Amino acid sequence: MTSFPSKLIEDAVSEIAKLPGIGRKSAFRIVLHLLKQETSFTENLTSALTRLRNQIRYCSRCFNISDEEVCSICTSSQRDTSVICVVENFKDLLAVENTGQFRGLYHVLGGLIAPIENITPDKLKIQELIQRVENENISEIILALSASIEGDTTAFYITKQLKHLTHLKITSLARGLPIGSELEYADEITLGRSIQARVAYGI
Amino acid sequence: MTSFPSKLIEDAVSEIAKLPGIGRKSAFRIVLHLLKQETSFTENLTSALTRLRNQIRYCSRCFNISDEEVCSICTSSQRDTSVICVVENFKDLLAVENTGQFRGLYHVLGGLIAPIENITPDKLKIQELIQRVENENISEIILALSASIEGDTTAFYITKQLKHLTHLKITSLARGLPIGSELEYADEITLGRSIQARVAYGI
Numbered sequence: 001m002t003s004f005p006s007k008l009i010e011d012a013v014s015e016i017a018k019l020p021g022i023g024r025k026s027a028f029r030i031v032l033h034l035l036k037q038e039t040s041f042t043e044n045l046t047s048a049l050t051r052l053r054n055q056i057r058y059c060s061r062c063f064n065i066s067d068e069e070v071c072s073i074c075t076s077s078q079r080d081t082s083v084i085c086v087v088e089n090f091k092d093l094l095a096v097e098n099t100g101q102f103r104g105l106y107h108v109l110g111g112l113i114a115p116i117e118n119i120t121p122d123k124l125k126i127q128e129l130i131q132r133v134e135n136e137n138i139s140e141i142i143l144a145l146s147a148s149i150e151g152d153t154t155a156f157y158i159t160k161q162l163k164h165l166t167h168l169k170i171t172s173l174a175r176g177l178p179i180g181s182e183l184e185y186a187d188e189i190t191l192g193r194s195i196q197a198r199v200a201y202g203i
Numbered sequence: 204m205t206s207f208p209s210k211l212i213e214d215a216v217s218e219i220a221k222l223p224g225i226g227r228k229s230a231f232r233i234v235l236h237l238l239k240q241e242t243s244f245t246e247n248l249t250s251a252l253t254r255l256r257n258q259i260r261y262c263s264r265c266f267n268i269s270d271e272e273v274c275s276i277c278t279s280s281q282r283d284t285s286v287i288c289v290v291e292n293f294k295d296l297l298a299v300e301n302t303g304q305f306r307g308l309y310h311v312l313g314g315l316i317a318p319i320e321n322i323t324p325d326k327l328k329i330q331e332l333i334q335r336v337e338n339e340n341i342s343e344i345i346l347a348l349s350a351s352i353e354g355d356t357t358a359f360y361i362t363k364q365l366k367h368l369t370h371l372k373i374t375s376l377a378r379g380l381p382i383g384s385e386l387e388y389a390d391e392i393t394l395g396r397s398i399q400a401r402v403a404y405g406i
Contacts, residue, residue, distance in 0.1 A: 012255040042256040046249040052215040053245040
C-alpha cells in the first residue's frame with residue numbers, strides 16, 4: 001500500500017495512522033468503513049472527538065479528568081469524603097475505581113517525582129493535596145502509587161509533608177504475591193517482601 | 204473496563220469502538236492520546252474525516268472513488284485510454300494499481316452479480332461499462348474479477364453483453380499457482396487448472 005489516487009483518502013489515512021496502535025493498513029480499513037456508512041456515522045464520531053477535546057477539563061478539587069468544574073466523584077453524595085486515594089494519573093484512578101472496593105475521594109497527582117526527568121514536586125499537585133488534607137475533614141489518605149523508585153520517592157515526600165497532621169492515617173497499597181500467582185514464578189524481590197510483610201493466617 | 208466517570212470520555216470511547224478492529228480498550232487508549240496532544244491534533248483528525256466523508260464522490264466516468272467530478276486516473280494524460288481494467292471495487296482497483304503493471308483506465312462495477320443476495324446486473328455499473336466500450340475508442344477490456352462463482356458469473360454476463368463488438372479483445376487475469384508457492388501445498392482445483400492452462404516454457 002504505497003499511495004492513494006485521492007488526496008481526501010490520503011489525508012484521512014495519514015491522520016488516522018497517527019493514533020496509537022493503528023498503522024496505515026488499519027487506517028485505510030477504517031476509511032473504507034466510514035465511506036460505506038451513512039454520513040451521520042462520521043458526524044457522530046467527529047462530534048464526540050471535538051466535544052471531548054474542547055470541553056474536557058480537570059476537576060478543580062481532585063484534578064481528575066472531568067466534564068464539569070468539579071468532577072462527578074467529588075460531587076457525589078454517595079462517597080466517603082473523609083478518605084482520599086492518591087493516584088498518579090487518570091488511568092490509575094479508573095483501575096482503582098473499577099475494583100469497586102473504594103468509595104472515598106481521589107487526588108490525581110499528574111505524575112510521580114522523577115528528578116532525572118525534571119519532574120520535581122512543584123510540577124505535581126502535591127501542594128494542592130496538602131491543602132485539601134489540611135482544610136477538609138480527612139481522616140485517611142491511601143497512597144495508591146506504583147511499586148517503583150518514583151512511586152516510593154513520591155510516597156515518602158508526601159508522607160514527610162503531612163507528618164505535622166498527627167490525626168491523619170497514611171496507608172499504602174498492600175504489596176505481595178498477586179492473587180492466583182504461583183510461588184515458583186514470583187520474582188525474588190516480591191517474594192522477599194511478602195515474607196517480611198507476612199500476615200496472620202485467618203480461616 | 205466497565206464505565207468512565209465522564210460522559211465526554213464515554214461518548215468518545217463508544218464512537219471510536221464502533222470502528223472496525225478497535226475495541227473499547229484501544230478506544231480508551233486513543234482517547235487518552237488525544238487528550239495528551241495539542242487541540243490541533245484532534246482538529247486535524249476530525250477535519251480530515253469530515254472532508255473525506257462530505258467531499259468524496261464517485262468518478263462519473265469509471266466510478267472510482269474520486270476527489271473531483273472525474274478521477275485523477277481518468278484525467279491523467281499518462282494513461283493508455285484504449286484499455287479498461289474492470290474491477291469489483293476500489294480496494295481491487297488499488298491492488299491492481301499498486302502492482303505498477305497496468306497503465307490503462309479502470310471501471311469499478313461496485314460489486315459482483317449474486318442473485319441470492321439480490322445483486323442483479325442492473326444494480327452494478329455494467330450498462331455504463333457497455334456504453335463506455337461502445338462510445339470510447341477501447342481495444343481491450345481486462346476482467347480483473349475474483350476467482351469465485353460471482354466473479355465468473357459477472358465475467359460471463361459482461362462478455363455476452365459485449366460480443367457484438369467484434370473488434371474488442373476481452374481478457375481475464377491469469378489463474379495458476381501463485382509465485383513462490385510450493386506444488387505440494389497447492390489446492391487441487393488451482394493445480395488442475397494450471398495443468399489445463401499450461402503455457403510454453405520460455406527461457
